[in-house]
Each structure stands twice: as structure tokens, then as C-alpha cells.
Amino acid sequence: MKKISCAVILLLAFTHAFSQEKKIKSFADEYGIQGLQLVYVKGNKTQAYNIGTVNKGSDKKVSSNTIFEAASLSKCVFAYTVMRLYDSGIISLDTPLLHYTGSYERFDPKDARYAKITARMVLRHTTGLPNWGDDKGARLLFTPDSCFSYSGEGYVFLQKAVEKLTRKSLNDLAQEEVFTPFKMTSSSYVWESKFDTVSAFGNSPGAINRHKNANAAYSLLTTAHDYTLFLQALLAGQGLKPATRQLMFEKSSSGTRFDHPIIEANQHIDWGLGVGLQQNELGKSIWHWGDNGDFKGFFIAFPDRQEILVYFTHNPYGLNITADILNTFFGKQTWWQAQWLDYGFKSPKEIKALRAKLAKRGYSRAVEIVEKEKKNNPAYKLPEDDLNSLGYMLMSDNKKKEAAEVFKLNVNLYPNSANTYDSLAEAYEALDERELAIKNYKHSLELNPKNNNAAEHIKKLELLPL
Structure with missing residues (x-):
């Protein structure tokens, strides 16, 4: 009986640790975090979790010895x-x-x-x-x-x-x-x-x-x-x-x-x-x-x-x-x-729901999806900063086209913001869409003449051969 009890306790501990690891991985996946190293201590018990790879594009697994x-x-x-x-x-x-x-x-x-x-x-x-x-x-x-x-x-x-x-x-x-x-x-x-x-x-x-x-x-x-x-x-x-x-x-x-x-x-x-x-x-x-x-x-x-x-x-x-x-x-x-x-999204539930719909129906329909949400719920709102963060998350995951669609949505919702045009211009630049990048950097600069980032990028892009 004692042996059975010990086995049950070990199984429960393993199941709990596996459940926690699964949750951590889901949190990481949501933000495109490719690897994570974590240690949790309670009293004299220690749990270590090493998830994913050391960086994007690497097949090298995170271990307890990985230096951060x-x-x-x-x-x-x-x-x-x-x-x-x-x-x-x-x-x-x-x-x-x-x-x-x-x-x-x-x-x-x-x-x-x-x-x-x-x-x-x-x-x-x-x-x-x-x-x-x-x-x-x-x-x-x-x-x-x-x-x-x-x-x-x-x-x-x-x-x-x-x-x-x-x-x-x-x-x-x-x-x-x-x-x-x-x-x-x-x-x-x-x-x-x-x-x-x-x-x-x-x-x-x-x-x-x-x-x-x-x-x-x-x-x-x-x-x-x-x-x-x-x-x-x-x-x-x-x-x-x-x-x-x-x-x-x-x-x-x-x-x-x-x-x-x-x-x-x-x-x-x-x-x-x-x-x-x-x-x-x-x-x-x-x-x-x-x-x-x-x-x-x-x-x-x-x-x-x-x-x-x-x-x-x-x-x-x-x-x-x-x-x-x-x-x-x-x-x-x-x-x-x-x-x-104050890291993370200000409206996490809305952004999570939007991401699910974009993944299902396509990022090119972002404006259409949001317009429908607003029609069904006049109070529906997506913060500018949240959409900007989502766009850059996609950029960091090398999903440039999807990022551009999110930035276009942000421009549609916040047409008087210099930052929305600046971000869209960055996406176009990453996609080698030179003319569209210049156009949006210029619009950003019109809205905010102190946007040195836009001015520098315009100068650099205009020097490139057609």
C-alpha cells in the first residue's frame, strides 16, 4: 500500500508539472516567445522548466545551463x-x-x-x-x-x-x-x-x-x-x-x-x-x-x-x-x-479574439472584421498601442505581410496618428515596397514634423536606385 501511495504522489506531481509546463508554453506561443528558462522554489522543493529554443531560427534547446x-x-x-x-x-x-x-x-x-x-x-x-x-x-x-x-x-x-x-x-x-x-x-x-x-x-x-x-x-x-x-x-x-x-x-x-x-x-x-x-x-x-x-x-x-x-x-x-x-x-x-x-496589451481579451479571427479569415480582411465588430457593438474599441504592438510582434516573427495589414487597420482607426503611418511605412520598407514606404513616412512627418525617424528613412529610401 505504501508503495502504491508513493507512486500515486509521484504521478500527481508529474501531472501537475506537465500541466504547468503546458500553460507556460501556451503563454510563450501567444507572444512568439521561442524559449524560456524558469525556476520555481517553494520551501525545499525546486521545479525547473526549460522550454523551446535559445532564439528564433535555432534548433538549440534551452537547458538549465543556457546563459541569459x-x-x-x-x-x-x-x-x-x-x-x-x-x-x-x-x-x-x-x-x-x-x-x-x-x-x-x-x-x-x-x-x-x-x-x-x-x-x-x-x-x-x-x-x-x-x-x-x-x-x-x-x-x-x-x-x-x-x-x-x-x-x-x-x-x-x-x-x-x-x-x-x-x-x-x-x-x-x-x-x-x-x-x-x-x-x-x-x-x-x-x-x-x-x-x-x-x-x-x-x-x-x-x-x-x-x-x-x-x-x-x-x-x-x-x-x-x-x-x-x-x-x-x-x-x-x-x-x-x-x-x-x-x-x-x-x-x-x-x-x-x-x-x-x-x-x-x-x-x-x-x-x-x-x-x-x-x-x-x-x-x-x-x-x-x-x-x-x-x-x-x-x-x-x-x-x-x-x-x-x-x-x-x-x-x-x-x-x-x-x-x-x-x-x-x-x-x-x-x-x-x-x-x-505596464508591459503587454491594454485590452488583451479583444486582441486575443481579433488574432483568432484574423488567423481564421485572413489578415487582409482586418478592416472588414473590425468594422463588423464595431457595427455589432458600438463600444468596441482596439487601443492604438495594442495594434501597434501586435504589428511589431508579427514583424519580429517575420510575418511582414500580416504586420502590414495590422498597421493598415491601425491607420484606418487612427488616421491622425503619426505613429500609425510610421509603423506602416516600416512594414512596407521591410517588404521592399519603396514607394509605399516613402509615402507613409511622409504622411507621418506631415502629422509630426519632429519625427526624425521618418525623415531619416525618407532620405535613405530616396537615395536607393529605382
Whole structure:
């Protein structure tokens, strides 16, 4: 009887895991996400899911060893490293960082406000620095410590201070303070030769060169398994004084962002030191997202429940499925992070229904299909941004003709939008329809004379031989 019971338990566990994998794959398929790496931990049980291939057109399967760009999840590992240095008395959280660096080439020396910026402000995103500046430097958006505004520039500035204080590179520090003690053998802030056959971005000279320099804000290369080891150590407070761990996990700034609309999610999102904070039906959690364009990543961890989920994708739409993934593993909840981040469609049900009809009746009938829907339901509406996103999803899947039909529908619904014509022009350009591309770029430029993208493309296309 005991053997039968064990067999039943194993069968149920396998069936549950298979069901979850099937759901994850369906979410990925909906957005054309070709591959995904995910780890879920509850207590002492770990589930790993490796789905699809490393990138489009590849037959190389994602495995637990596949290396992904962690993007901004890099910041959390660096934040932990800084807090270790704080515990050791090497850095103060409240001493102006210019005291350590002396100067910084990306700051305007005439603006005395830069001298206010501290490590604490960097870790809670209140420096006043932009996410990224330009080739002229990083100009302040507001007086430091007066508002929340997410900033990669701040992390790079703090990295410079830490490297000068310790006389060590970021990657050497991370190896000493994080990767080696937590046995994160597949993690580095810079390219390593051992990644040669396992990276999701390949090993071309261009790819290697792109990962040559360490950047605390976005350059971490890792796996979901390794990153889970880091989060388990972080939840346990390993290597930190209890009060320091608490500093990271308690509210240090509000999630109400500078120059962003006020939304309900702001009431449930705060920032600790190096991590985002959320309160929902399941309780308090720490979290962060990563967005390096084609690479997307996300983690959430509930300290009181000892539950962790980490996933990485090599796809621009990887964060569109965050809420669906979280509901699959934690049960249906309010995921304020997903609302705060605002990835995905604003009207997902309508877009899903439209896609089904387009697939069945043909993309060339898009305008006809929508006109019929509007006739049956005068309140029926498809957001401009949703249609634009759908068009670019099709473009990324090399379905250029279908994308053009969706962009044409968007032009039909929003004829006064410069962006709809710009997107349609891009599709025509991709289809080598030179005259149609120029025509639509020009229409976009008429509606928005500041559309430099359209002006540049017109110039380039007009130089091409007929």
C-alpha cells in the first residue's frame, strides 16, 4: 500500500508539472516567445522548466545551463555586494559619492546638486538622474532625494565609487562576495570563455565584444538556477547583518514615479535598497524586472513563504506574460508589479479574439472584421498601442505581410496618428515596397514634423536606385 501511495504522489506531481509546463508554453506561443528558462522554489522543493529554443531560427534547446542576459536583475546582485561592503565599514550609505570619486565625467561640474547623491539614493532610485543620459552626460531631472525615478546611471556612478574604494573590478568583487560563496558557477558580469557553447546570444565576435565590459545596471550573465541560489541566500540574510537585510527589504522610497501618471498600482509598490517591494493578497514580496531589449527577465520572492520564481527569455515580449506566469504558480492574485510595469496589451481579451479571427479569415480582411465588430457593438474599441504592438510582434516573427495589414487597420482607426503611418511605412520598407514606404513616412512627418525617424528613412529610401 505504501508503495502504491508513493507512486500515486509521484504521478500527481508529474501531472501537475506537465500541466504547468503546458500553460507556460501556451503563454510563450501567444507572444512568439521561442524559449524560456524558469525556476520555481517553494520551501525545499525546486521545479525547473526549460522550454523551446535559445532564439528564433535555432534548433538549440534551452537547458538549465543556457546563459541569459539578466538585464536589470544585475542591480540586485550589485546592491547586495554594496550592502556587504556597508557591513564591513568600507562604504557609507549616506556619504556623498563624489567624496569617494572626487569627480565624475558624466556630471555637470557647475551643478552643485550632484554632490548630494549617496549610495542610499542610488539603491532606492531617488538620485534625480535619468535612467540613461546621452553622449553629453547625465543631467539631473530633479533635486536628489526629492522623488523616485528609476536610474541605471545611478548604479554606474555607484559602481565607479565602489571600484575606486576597493581597488577591485565589479566582476572580481561579485565573484568574491556573491558568485563563489553561493556557488553561482554560471554567473559573471563579463563574458567568459566557458559561455562559448551555452549562451543564448551566441559566441560571435560581436556578441563577445558586447559583453566585454562590466556594468552594475545590466551586464550580468547568468541562469535562472544561479539567480535562484542568490535569492535563496538573500532571503536567508546570508552574509548580511540582520539589520542590513532588513534595510534592503523595508520601504525606503515610494513607487510613485517622477513624470508618470498616478495609477492605483503605486499604492502597492515601494522600493527597498536594491529591490522592489510589493504587497498583495499573498503578503509582502521583493521583486525586480530586467529589460535589455531582446532579453527580458523577472523575479519575485516571498520572504515569509520561502517562495521564489525566476524566469528569463530571449525575446522582446518576454515581460508580457509575467502576470500569467505568476498566476500559474501562485494562484490568481493581483500582481501590482505587472500593472506598474505596464508591459503587454491594454485590452488583451479583444486582441486575443481579433488574432483568432484574423488567423481564421485572413489578415487582409482586418478592416472588414473590425468594422463588423464595431457595427455589432458600438463600444468596441482596439487601443492604438495594442495594434501597434501586435504589428511589431508579427514583424519580429517575420510575418511582414500580416504586420502590414495590422498597421493598415491601425491607420484606418487612427488616421491622425503619426505613429500609425510610421509603423506602416516600416512594414512596407521591410517588404521592399519603396514607394509605399516613402509615402507613409511622409504622411507621418506631415502629422509630426519632429519625427526624425521618418525623415531619416525618407532620405535613405530616396537615395536607393529605382
